[in-house]
Amino acid sequence: ETGVTQSPTHLIKTRGQQVTLRCSSQSGHNTVSWYQQALGQGPQFIFQYYREEENGRGNFPPRFSGLQFPNYSSELNVNALELDDSALYLCASSLRGSYGYTFGSGTRLTVV
Protein backbone atom coordinates (compact mmCIF):
# COMPACT_ATOMS: atom_id res chain seq x y z
CA GLU A 1 0.00 0.00 0.00
CA THR A 2 1.51 3.32 -1.03
CA GLY A 3 1.08 6.50 0.97
CA VAL A 4 0.50 10.04 -0.27
CA THR A 5 3.25 11.39 -2.47
CA GLN A 6 3.75 15.05 -3.32
CA SER A 7 5.94 16.75 -5.89
CA PRO A 8 8.10 18.70 -5.99
CA THR A 9 9.53 18.65 -2.45
CA HIS A 10 10.91 22.17 -2.71
CA LEU A 11 10.19 25.08 -5.03
CA ILE A 12 11.33 28.68 -5.30
CA LYS A 13 9.18 31.12 -7.26
CA THR A 14 9.15 34.85 -7.87
CA ARG A 15 6.30 37.09 -6.72
CA GLY A 16 3.61 37.30 -9.40
CA GLN A 17 4.39 33.90 -10.92
CA GLN A 18 2.09 30.87 -11.00
CA VAL A 19 2.81 27.47 -9.45
CA THR A 20 1.34 23.97 -9.71
CA LEU A 21 1.82 21.41 -6.94
CA ARG A 22 0.98 17.73 -7.42
CA CYS A 23 -0.31 14.96 -5.18
CA SER A 24 -0.92 11.24 -5.59
CA SER A 25 -3.48 9.94 -3.13
CA GLN A 26 -3.15 6.78 -1.09
CA SER A 27 -4.56 3.76 -2.88
CA GLY A 28 -8.31 3.38 -2.28
CA HIS A 29 -8.82 6.97 -1.06
CA ASN A 30 -11.39 9.04 -2.97
CA THR A 31 -11.17 12.40 -1.22
CA VAL A 32 -8.24 14.82 -1.27
CA SER A 33 -7.71 17.94 0.80
CA TRP A 34 -5.04 20.62 0.62
CA TYR A 35 -3.64 22.51 3.61
CA GLN A 36 -1.21 25.41 3.94
CA GLN A 37 1.21 25.35 6.89
CA ALA A 38 3.13 28.55 7.54
CA LEU A 39 6.30 28.33 9.64
CA GLY A 40 5.47 27.77 13.31
CA GLN A 41 1.74 27.41 12.62
CA GLY A 42 -0.73 24.58 12.28
CA PRO A 43 -2.03 23.56 8.86
CA GLN A 44 -4.90 25.64 7.47
CA PHE A 45 -7.57 24.11 5.26
CA ILE A 46 -7.53 25.36 1.67
CA PHE A 47 -10.11 23.10 -0.02
CA GLN A 48 -11.32 19.55 -0.50
CA TYR A 49 -12.14 17.56 -3.64
CA TYR A 50 -14.43 14.58 -4.02
CA ARG A 51 -15.43 13.00 -7.34
CA GLU A 52 -13.39 15.61 -9.18
CA GLU A 53 -15.40 18.51 -7.73
CA GLU A 54 -14.55 21.00 -5.04
CA ASN A 55 -16.94 20.36 -2.15
CA GLY A 56 -15.52 22.67 0.50
CA ARG A 57 -13.19 25.66 0.73
CA GLY A 58 -11.46 27.48 3.54
CA ASN A 59 -10.68 31.17 3.78
CA PHE A 60 -8.42 31.38 0.73
CA PRO A 61 -8.84 33.67 -2.32
CA PRO A 62 -9.85 32.37 -5.77
CA ARG A 63 -6.26 32.50 -7.01
CA PHE A 64 -5.91 29.22 -5.12
CA SER A 65 -7.54 26.56 -7.29
CA GLY A 66 -7.35 22.83 -7.68
CA LEU A 67 -8.15 19.76 -9.70
CA GLN A 68 -8.83 16.14 -8.87
CA PHE A 69 -8.39 13.54 -11.61
CA PRO A 70 -10.24 10.24 -12.15
CA ASN A 71 -7.35 8.33 -10.60
CA TYR A 72 -7.79 10.55 -7.48
CA SER A 73 -4.50 12.37 -7.99
CA SER A 74 -4.73 16.11 -7.50
CA GLU A 75 -3.17 19.48 -8.28
CA LEU A 76 -3.05 22.75 -6.37
CA ASN A 77 -2.58 25.85 -8.50
CA VAL A 78 -1.71 29.25 -7.12
CA ASN A 79 -1.74 32.31 -9.39
CA ALA A 80 -0.16 35.72 -8.82
CA LEU A 81 2.09 34.47 -6.03
CA GLU A 82 2.60 36.71 -3.02
CA LEU A 83 5.41 36.63 -0.45
CA ASP A 84 2.92 35.41 2.18
CA ASP A 85 2.24 32.32 0.10
CA SER A 86 5.59 30.97 1.27
CA ALA A 87 4.67 27.86 3.29
CA LEU A 88 4.56 24.09 3.39
CA TYR A 89 1.66 22.82 1.27
CA LEU A 90 0.23 19.53 2.45
CA CYS A 91 -1.99 17.13 0.58
CA ALA A 92 -4.15 14.69 2.57
CA SER A 93 -6.21 11.83 1.22
CA SER A 94 -9.02 9.89 2.87
CA LEU A 95 -12.15 7.90 2.24
CA ARG A 96 -15.22 10.14 2.24
CA GLY A 97 -16.84 10.08 5.67
CA SER A 98 -13.67 8.86 7.34
CA TYR A 99 -11.31 10.87 9.51
CA GLY A 100 -8.37 8.61 8.66
CA TYR A 101 -6.46 11.30 6.82
CA THR A 102 -3.08 10.37 5.36
CA PHE A 103 -0.85 13.37 4.79
CA GLY A 104 2.00 13.64 2.34
CA SER A 105 5.36 15.12 3.32
CA GLY A 106 4.45 18.37 1.61
CA THR A 107 5.92 20.81 -0.86
CA ARG A 108 7.97 23.67 0.60
CA LEU A 109 7.20 26.76 -1.48
CA THR A 110 9.34 29.86 -1.15
CA VAL A 111 8.22 33.06 -2.89
CA VAL A 112 10.92 35.69 -3.33
Next chain:
Amino acid sequence: QKEVEQDPGPLSVPEGAIVSLNCTYSNSAFQYFMWYRQYSRKGPELLMYTYSSGNKEDGRFTAQVDKSSKYISLFIRDSQPSDSATYLCAASSMNTGFQKLVFGTGTRLLVSP
Protein backbone atom coordinates in the same frame (compact mmCIF):
# COMPACT_ATOMS: atom_id res chain seq x y z
CA GLN B 1 -9.78 34.28 18.60
CA LYS B 2 -8.59 31.06 17.00
CA GLU B 3 -11.02 28.15 17.02
CA VAL B 4 -8.35 25.81 18.43
CA GLU B 5 -5.69 27.16 20.81
CA GLN B 6 -2.49 25.34 21.68
CA ASP B 7 0.63 26.36 23.59
CA PRO B 8 3.53 26.29 21.09
CA GLY B 9 6.10 25.25 23.71
CA PRO B 10 8.77 24.01 23.47
CA LEU B 11 8.13 21.47 26.21
CA SER B 12 11.31 19.77 27.42
CA VAL B 13 11.15 16.58 29.52
CA PRO B 14 13.59 13.80 30.50
CA GLU B 15 13.22 10.33 29.05
CA GLY B 16 10.60 8.28 30.93
CA ALA B 17 8.51 11.28 32.00
CA ILE B 18 4.76 11.51 31.57
CA VAL B 19 3.93 14.22 29.06
CA SER B 20 0.70 16.19 29.05
CA LEU B 21 -0.25 18.16 25.94
CA ASN B 22 -3.37 20.31 25.89
CA CYS B 23 -5.64 22.32 23.63
CA THR B 24 -8.78 24.35 24.05
CA TYR B 25 -11.41 25.04 21.42
CA SER B 26 -14.25 27.48 21.02
CA ASN B 27 -16.60 25.94 18.43
CA SER B 28 -19.35 23.91 20.14
CA ALA B 29 -20.10 22.14 16.84
CA PHE B 30 -16.81 20.23 16.93
CA GLN B 31 -17.47 16.54 17.45
CA TYR B 32 -14.28 14.87 16.21
CA PHE B 33 -10.92 15.42 17.85
CA MET B 34 -7.54 14.26 16.67
CA TRP B 35 -3.90 14.36 17.64
CA TYR B 36 -1.23 14.38 14.96
CA ARG B 37 2.53 14.04 15.33
CA GLN B 38 4.77 15.91 12.92
CA TYR B 39 8.48 15.30 12.62
CA SER B 40 10.68 17.94 11.05
CA ARG B 41 10.29 18.15 7.26
CA LYS B 42 7.47 15.59 7.30
CA GLY B 43 3.70 15.68 7.03
CA PRO B 44 1.45 15.16 10.08
CA GLU B 45 0.82 11.57 11.14
CA LEU B 46 -2.47 10.62 12.86
CA LEU B 47 -1.90 9.38 16.42
CA MET B 48 -5.31 9.35 18.05
CA TYR B 49 -8.88 10.04 17.00
CA THR B 50 -11.80 10.55 19.41
CA TYR B 51 -15.46 11.17 18.81
CA SER B 52 -17.25 13.43 21.33
CA SER B 53 -16.24 13.29 25.00
CA GLY B 54 -14.30 10.54 26.72
CA ASN B 55 -10.97 8.78 26.85
CA LYS B 56 -9.15 6.64 24.33
CA GLU B 57 -5.97 4.69 24.97
CA ASP B 58 -3.47 3.27 22.49
CA GLY B 59 -0.26 1.90 23.91
CA ARG B 60 1.62 4.72 25.65
CA PHE B 61 -0.82 7.35 24.38
CA THR B 62 -4.11 8.44 25.98
CA ALA B 63 -6.41 11.06 24.47
CA GLN B 64 -9.06 12.83 26.54
CA VAL B 65 -11.86 15.13 25.43
CA ASP B 66 -14.00 17.17 27.83
CA LYS B 67 -16.69 18.86 25.76
CA SER B 68 -18.16 20.65 28.79
CA SER B 69 -14.94 22.64 29.21
CA LYS B 70 -13.89 22.44 25.54
CA TYR B 71 -10.57 20.89 26.55
CA ILE B 72 -8.51 18.30 24.64
CA SER B 73 -5.54 16.44 26.15
CA LEU B 74 -2.92 13.94 25.03
CA PHE B 75 -0.88 12.03 27.59
CA ILE B 76 2.31 10.17 26.69
CA ARG B 77 3.61 7.67 29.24
CA ASP B 78 7.25 6.58 29.45
CA SER B 79 8.30 9.22 26.93
CA GLN B 80 11.15 8.34 24.58
CA PRO B 81 13.63 10.54 22.65
CA SER B 82 11.88 9.28 19.48
CA ASP B 83 8.72 11.06 20.71
CA SER B 84 10.48 14.40 20.10
CA ALA B 85 8.31 16.09 17.50
CA THR B 86 5.58 18.69 17.13
CA TYR B 87 2.16 17.56 18.32
CA LEU B 88 -0.88 19.07 16.63
CA CYS B 89 -4.40 18.88 17.98
CA ALA B 90 -7.24 19.15 15.48
CA ALA B 91 -11.01 19.31 15.62
CA SER B 92 -13.77 18.94 13.09
CA SER B 93 -17.49 18.81 12.59
CA MET B 94 -19.53 17.44 9.73
CA ASN B 95 -22.05 20.29 9.93
CA THR B 96 -20.46 21.90 6.91
CA GLY B 97 -21.08 18.78 4.83
CA PHE B 98 -17.43 18.19 4.19
CA GLN B 99 -14.41 17.22 6.23
CA LYS B 100 -12.39 20.20 7.41
CA LEU B 101 -9.80 19.86 10.12
CA VAL B 102 -9.08 22.92 12.27
CA PHE B 103 -5.60 22.65 13.77
CA GLY B 104 -3.90 24.26 16.72
CA THR B 105 -0.47 25.80 16.22
CA GLY B 106 1.27 22.67 17.51
CA THR B 107 3.39 22.05 20.62
CA ARG B 108 7.04 21.18 20.12
CA LEU B 109 8.11 18.36 22.47
CA LEU B 110 11.75 17.59 23.27
CA VAL B 111 12.53 14.38 25.16
CA SER B 112 16.12 14.23 26.36
CA PRO B 113 17.94 10.90 27.00
